[in-house]
Amino acid sequence: MGFNTRPSEQRLLTILERQTPQKWGADYVPSTMSTREEAPSSSRSSLLQSRCHGRALHALSPGERDLLIYALYHPSVFDIHEQRMLSTTPRRHPLDDHPTLAPEIRPSLRGTVAVAEALGVLDVHPTVLCHPDGDRHRPRSRVPFPFQGDILVFFNDGDGAAAVNWTIKNTHEAFERPSFGSRRYRSSAKGMADERARHAIESVYYQDAGIATVRLTPADWDRSLQENLRQLFLWHDSSHSVPADQLQNIVSHFQSSVGTRLRPIEIAIQIAARFSLLLYEVKVVFHQAIWSRALRINLFEPFLMDHPLLPEVQDPVKKYASWFRRG
Structure with a gap:
């Protein structure tokens, strides 16, 4: 107290x-x-x-x-x-x-x-x-x-x-x-x-x-999910100057890499060069896409930008749906 x-x-x-x-x-x-x-x-x-x-x-x-x-x-x-x-x-x-x-x-x-x-x-x-x-x-x-x-x-x-x-x-x-x-x-x-x-x-x-x-x-809930969400939360309010008409294009590049051997950092470097953006800004878009659930990956395993993205095997929202029940 x-x-x-x-x-x-x-x-x-x-x-x-x-x-x-x-x-x-x-x-x-x-x-x-x-x-x-x-x-x-x-x-x-x-x-x-x-x-x-x-x-x-x-x-x-x-x-x-x-x-x-x-x-x-x-x-x-x-x-x-x-x-x-x-x-x-x-x-x-x-x-x-x-x-x-x-x-x-x-x-x-x-x-x-x-x-x-x-x-x-x-x-x-x-x-x-x-x-x-x-x-x-x-x-x-x-x-x-x-x-x-x-x-x-x-x-x-x-x-x-x-x-x-x-x-x-x-x-x-x-x-x-x-x-x-x-x-x-x-x-x-x-x-x-x-x-x-x-x-x-x-x-x-x-x-x-x-x-x-x-x-x-x-x-009561998965430790890797806790750590991943903690990491994503640190990015959720970060600002960037990526034009709105480029955002979906960038997110689509990351979406197409899920389940492949491509590493997010490689894609981010390519995107930054192609659109004349700061690499940091592309990283912001990447993390915020996962946080907003536009980019779906396996959040029950640790994820890093220098490792290939694993596809989602279970939705974190559905897994703990019992926490959101009426009395």
Whole structure:
């Protein structure tokens, strides 16, 4: 837990300021940012500058970082809310506030306090002492403090817009142990029971609105795919001056080389000379074509520009389709 993110009145006000009213796209602000002051001291937090979202996404662990990159790669994803507050009080379905979606009758959220009470684990719900309405002349009273999810992914499927809640740990065993607190508490029966209760509250909270919760760890998906997407993401926002009428021609050259002995670097050098382009710019086009899925190769094996391209044997989107399911 970061120095400035422990439950407190000021922390509650900060979260509410960032998360209410709900924002979308470039305007979204996560509850916790991957800064020295807020990210857990033991984490390896990072920022991902997303071109299509127009903002930096905040990952609090390498596992979150790689899954955020996968969500950014996925063609059906239209928004991502990382480190999102779980409302303590009743609230409309998250998609009801989207500015461009057509109105629908969607189930609402009852809030984490009502869920915890229904599950018989209200004692697990955090609280803080606050001055009513921010009036410091009035005595403080205890109010609920919100839980925070990892990644809420918004996507389109055959039935329209939907959302799925990804909760992420380094291992599946970590879902049974609290991340914070004393060492004795983390390994005690009560500590593990409290952790299970917190996950149950989160799951039921979203289940009320028809939003599934999926538990994910780095071991749940292919390591080479993680590394390849990480590499491609570094290129996805790079600029180039290749004319639009030449782009498809260049991509077609790379497409025709898949499954042959031709190496991408050889093709890139030829293209750069033919069109009087910088070799770097051709490399940008090459990597962005793979990222945008215009150039389909085997992403379950490491790929390099000085090695022939292997044809796609399995679509990374279809392989993990179960991560994008309705509740």
